[in-house]
Amino acid sequence: MSIQLSIRGMAKRYKTGEGVSDINLDVRKGELITLLGPSGCGKTTVLRSIGGFLKPDAGDILIEDRSVIALPPEKRPTSMVFQSYNLWPHMSVYDNLAFGLQIRKKPKAEIRESIADVLRLVRLPGAEKKSPAQLSGGQQQRVALARSLLLKPAVLLLDEPFSALDAKLRHEMREELREIQSQTGLTMVFVTHDQEEALSLSDRIVVMNHGRIEQIAAPQNIYNEPESLYVAQFIGKMNFLEGVVEADVIRVGELAVPNAKRLAGPAAVVAVRPEDVNLDSGIKEGLPGAVKQIMVLGHYAEVSVNLGKHGIIRSFQSKDAAQALSLGQHVRVSFAKVTSFPKE
């Protein structure tokens, strides 16, 4: 698949010292890629630079193999869906949607037809005459999305578009966006700090930290094979245990786990997802521990086990398995799958 957007060596530094550096990213045509990271990590800087609202200090941005770095926002083949919708309050929904097409000098009949089509696509048929003030937050965001979709941009930029919506609506909008993306085949760059949103929406996720890209991978790979300690900490729940490198294995107390990454040591950090932590009371292998807390969370339970000098480890257990455990009970802890990192 061809590359629709390419960012090469982009850097931007603010007076505060924050910014981004060494940003290299290729986005394939029709791909939905998410920039994920905490506040201040630089994801919005990257997005606004693609849209032309910020001028990078270095590097280049290419859309469909053409550099757009010197172009102002109005000349770029991009369109942005903003966090706060940014509808024009003095215009009706129709006028909000028609503005961009009028600038492109489209015939009136075509504009009318396109607006009716796009409103059907975003599930707001017949809303043309309403003013933004008459719409709910979710409806306003749909109009904002429709406004961008109408322009058929080469790259659609979405700046935390659902963050102002409540959890239920956010979930619905995610599904709708994914559906719209598969219908339109648009290339989308989505910015969020919500990892659940990123994991559920994206073809690939770009995890950012302190202005740099930590990892670019598909959601399942980001979750299962984090490349850095930061990604492992940031995505999902993870247990971290200190270990000692001994050639092919890393030893955590009595337990030895494979040194798959061939870490040099001497110390390493072993990371285990709670769902990969096994608890057993009938065996002698594994790390000894005592059940400290059992929290039933609907169809599963989170069990905390005190491992003494290795700290507390959390394990996800089925409701039935958790019911068989009791507070203070001695168990043996083993791991179904681990990943390891050099100790920083």
Added chain:
Amino acid sequence: MIKGRKEAVLGLIMVSPAFLLLLIIVVLPIVQTFVVSLHSEDGGYDLSRYAFLFTDRLMRMNIVFTLKVTVISSLLVLLVSYAMALFMSFSSGKLVDLIRKTYMIPLFIPGVIATYGLINLLGNHGWLSRMLLPLGIALPRLIFDEKGIVIANLWFNIPFTTMLLTSALAGIPASVIESAKDIGAGRLSVFLRVIFPLSYKTFLVALTFVFMSVIGSFTAPYLLGPNSPQMLGVSMQQVFGIFREQEQAAAMAVFTFLLCSVLGYFYIRSMAKDEAARM
């Protein structure tokens, strides 16, 4: 029910001092002036004082002159103020900082002093004329002419109008302008389709203020204007103070009030329309 009635009575009691003050210092004088303006020369009541405004050649000239100066001044004030407000709101740099720090200065200079200052600066033998003379440039007649009044009106009205418009523009979120640029709108489209519509209410308020301030002005037209034709304020003072024609002066005052009311009507109508659209 009784509680609601009590609250309503309490509300009326609380608002009555302000209402009474308004009645005494605004409404009653207007009514009284209108009644006086209806007094005819033979002691009866008719519209002869109003008829005189349109049949007397000099009076007609005064009305046309007043309207001309008012329209030109209002347009120029709004043009300059809007340009300054836009510049200060959407640009940055040393020049913007300098304008921000200095544009309010005229508000702190008393009108009479500013007017004499303009006479000293722009008069036939003023500083500007003397500075341009060695260069062979003769300054056109500015003082004791309508141009002088317009210049004074700019001095008096630009700071406040700019302040009003700047605060209106500051209320437009940058993100709304960004979204217009994002869909491909150039500077002119952004201004005409987004910035102006979002600030036009304040623009209308500013227009109303400038129009009323200029049409009813006295100091600058009195000190800077020509002997004839005159602005209505100056003419009114002459008719009242020199010719001692109180009834005619009252008719001129009511007429000036009606001129202002026309603009007031358009302003209120526009506000009512907006209100209806929001409902």
